[in-house]
Amino acid sequence: MKAMVLAAGVGSRLDPLTTQLPKPLVPVANIPVMEHILALLKHHGIRDVVANLHYLPEKLVEYFGDGSRFDMNIEMRQEEKLSGDAGGVRFCRDFLSDGTFVVLMGDLLTDADLGYVIAEHKRKGALASIGLKRVHDVTRFGVAVLDEDGFITGFQEKPKREEALSDLASTGIYVLEPEVFQYMPATGEFGFGRQLFPMLVKAGKKVLGVEIEAYWSDVGTIEQYWLSNFDVLKGRLKSELQDYKKIVYGFFNVYLAPSAVVAPGVEIMANVIIGRNCLLEDNVVLKGNVVLGEGTIVGAGAQLEDVILWPGSRVEAGARLKRCIVTAAGITEVPHHELSGGQRPFFAPINASYRSSALVGSGLSSGAASLRL
Numbered sequence: 001m002k003a004m005v006l007a008a009g010v011g012s013r014l015d016p017l018t019t020q021l022p023k024p025l026v027p028v029a030n031i032p033v034m035e036h037i038l039a040l041l042k043h044h045g046i047r048d049v050v051a052n053l054h055y056l057p058e059k060l061v062e063y064f065g066d067g068s069r070f071d072m073n074i075e076m077r078q079e080e081k082l083s084g085d086a087g088g089v090r091f092c093r094d095f096l097s098d099g100t101f102v103v104l105m106g107d108l109l110t111d112a113d114l115g116y117v118i119a120e121h122k123r124k125g126a127l128a129s130i131g132l133k134r135v136h137d138v139t140r141f142g143v144a145v146l147d148e149d150g151f152i153t154g155f156q157e158k159p160k161r162e163e164a165l166s167d168l169a170s171t172g173i174y175v176l177e178p179e180v181f182q183y184m185p186a187t188g189e190f191g192f193g194r195q196l197f198p199m200l201v202k203a204g205k206k207v208l209g210v211e212i213e214a215y216w217s218d219v220g221t222i223e224q225y226w227l228s229n230f231d232v233l234k235g236r237l238k239s240e241l242q243d244y245k246k247i248v249y250g251f252f253n254v255y256l257a258p259s260a261v262v263a264p265g266v267e268i269m270a271n272v273i274i275g276r277n278c279l280l281e282d283n284v285v286l287k288g289n290v291v292l293g294e295g296t297i298v299g300a301g302a303q304l305e306d307v308i309l310w311p312g313s314r315v316e317a318g319a320r321l322k323r324c325i326v327t328a329a330g331i332t333e334v335p336h337h338e339l340s341g342g343q344r345p346f347f348a349p350i351n352a353s354y355r356s357s358a359l360v361g362s363g364l365s366s367g368a369a370s371l372r373l
Contacts, residue, residue, distance in 0.1 A: 003046045007106040008054035008079050013221050016329040022056040024106040029232040030275045044114040047072045050095045052088040054079045084189040086196045097178045105172030109228050110216040111238040117210045121175040126208035131173030133216045141169035142193050144209050152207045171216050226334045230289035233271035
């Protein structure tokens with residue numbers, strides 16, 4: 001079976017995170033979100049993948065190449081002009097026309113059982129199947145209305161709570177038969193949610209809704225991206241962080257890259273991932289949930305709480321950071337963000353001189369709720 005990852009979007013809702021990086025390369029727990037998607041496909045035995053590109057395509061090609069280093073076959077196709085999500089699939093029609101195929105949005109973070117969705121699709125003879133997830137706030141999503149057999153009878157786009165006929169939202173996971181291309185116009189913008197799927201339902205075609213019980217998140221907004229990183233650290237997403245040593249202490253999960261350098265006085269009261277070639281100087285304090293990207297430096301006495309540092313970030317000594325994301329574009333505040341103590345963090349590129357193969361220090365502090373390395 002083949003799959004397509006929709007990777008052409010500009011990611012404007014993630015601005016300024018996406019000013020220099022396409023959305024599929026935005027790191028979640030130090031791994032690009034599209035790499036998480038590819039790992040999910042591979043886990044389900046799907047290794048032949050096509051992706052449509054548009055925004056900063058060269059960065060995606062550079063990172064993923066032909067997929068061989070992921071033990072997959074990946075074909076990249078650049079769309080000069082965006083044509084909608086269904087239009088993007090149409091753009092890759094020749095790759096997908098030889099049998100049932102899977103489509104995944106490029107900003108998904110999930111450990112959904114794709115095998116189950118595919119099996120239900122085939123068992124019930126559907127033309128198209130949509131992975132659905134129950135949501136608390138229907139006003140943020142388009143929801144699907146199902147009959148007793150699980151087939152979709154209609155849609156509501158971001159309904160008011162009191163008017164909602166369903167709480168099942170589309171996850172951006174689709175299983176399709178090649179016959180769907182017969183219902184798409186040859187050119188022009190064309191979407192799944194507002195055009196193709198309603199058209200198929202209206203025509204009486206079998207469009208199946210398959211409920212997904214697993215973890216699912218759309219990392220398409222700043223706040224959801226921030227929260228999704230921390231979900232990985234908390235173990236809510238089944239994800240293999242193979243290049244890290246995991247330490248479980250009390251309620252905290254600590255993931256350490258073997259090349260990270262951590263001073264003996266660093267105190268950890270957080271779920272945290274410390275990437276390759278990171279340097280944490282004396283008396284750094286980490287609280288809540290913290291992601292430290294490759295090659296970051298955190299200066300002596302700095303305190304980080306619920307913070308994501310992208311690769312190459314540098315936080316000056318004594319700085320206080322809370323509820324923010326630090327990238328090459330600077331500091332992006334998450335709602336309720338604050339910088340205490342009048343300190344402003346310093347951002348600058350990192351150089352390779354801080355790299356080390358040693359992890360310095362190990363053990364527990366005398367405090368009952370902190371890990372001191």
